[in-house]
Amino acid sequence: xxxxxxxxxxxxxxxxxxxxxxxxxxxxxxxxxxxxxxxxxxxxxxxxxxxxxxxxxxxxxxxxxxxxxxxxxxxxxxxxxxxxxxxxxxxxxxxxxxxxxxxxxxxxxxxxxxxxxxxxxxxxxxxxxxxxxxxxxxxxxxxxxxxxxxxxxxxx
Numbered sequence: 001x002x003x004x005x006x007x008x009x010x011x012x013x014x015x016x017x018x019x020x021x022x023x024x025x026x027x028x029x030x031x032x033x034x035x036x037x038x039x040x041x042x043x044x045x046x047x048x049x050x051x052x053x054x055x056x057x058x059x060x061x062x063x064x065x066x067x068x069x070x071x072x073x074x075x076x077x078x079x080x081x082x083x084x085x086x087x088x089x090x091x092x093x094x095x096x097x098x099x100x101x102x103x104x105x106x107x108x109x110x111x112x113x114x115x116x117x118x119x120x121x122x123x124x125x126x127x128x129x130x131x132x133x134x135x136x137x138x139x140x141x142x143x144x145x146x147x148x149x150x151x152x153x154x155x156x
Contacts, residue, residue, distance in 0.1 A: 001094070003053070003065040004154070016065050017098055020055055023063045031058040036091050037111030037146025038084040040074075041155035047074045049084060051091050052111075052150040066154045067091070081123050084113055084147070085130060092136065108136055113148055115141030 003016045011019070024032060035054040040047050049069045056062040069087065074080045088110050110131045114120035124140060131138035141148050 001067055003067050005063075005065050011065070013094075013098065016053075019065075020063065020099070023055060023057075027057060027060065030060060032056065033058055033107045033109065034095070035109045035111055035146045036088045036095075037113070037144060037148075037151050038087045038091075039113045039147045039151035039155050040080050040084055042073055042075065042080065045073055047071045047080065047083075048155050049087055050151045050154045051087050052146045052154070053091060053095070054146050054150065064150060066151065068154065077119055078123060081112075081114060081120060081127060085110070085127055088112075088147075089131070089134065089136075109139050109146075110136045111139045111144035111146035111148070113141070113144060113152070115144075115148075117141075 001013060003011050003013065005011055005019065008019065033056045035056060036051065038049055038051040040049045049071060051067050052064055054062050054064040074083065092108065092110065112127055112131065114123050114127060128138040128140065
């Protein structure tokens with residue numbers, strides 16, 4: 001899986017891990033939170049999914065990376081939201097496998113690109129239920145900035 005850092009450009013999983021370790025070591029006494037969110041953009045030929053991985057130094061900034069996947073065009077909104085959620089959950093599992101020692105005490109949130117307004121309001125209960133059933137905190141718009149702001153910016 002390839003990642004992108006806004007200042008450093010493309011990086012591998014190992015390079016991302018090192019950048020996160022350095023970032024956390026700069027202020028080891030700070031509180032941290034890991035936030036994962038995925039957004040998608042569909043056209044007639046494909047759907048592009050972008051997952052944002054944010055390591056927030058609570059009250060003192062954040063470090064973030066994105067990863068991008070291309071998929072055949074998914075027109076159905078429910079299918080797209082489910083795929084976004086699946087990609088976010090898969091990303092969490094990948095991070096846990098590689099950052100287990102760091103992840104066990106750090107709060108983790110999954111940001112979902114759904115909200116009380118618009119067509120996605122009908123999906124809130126089932127998608128939030130899915131994320132909480134597997135043990136994570138789910139946030140929806142307007143609190144879901146990892147999906148609705150960071151990932152969204154890189155789907156274009």
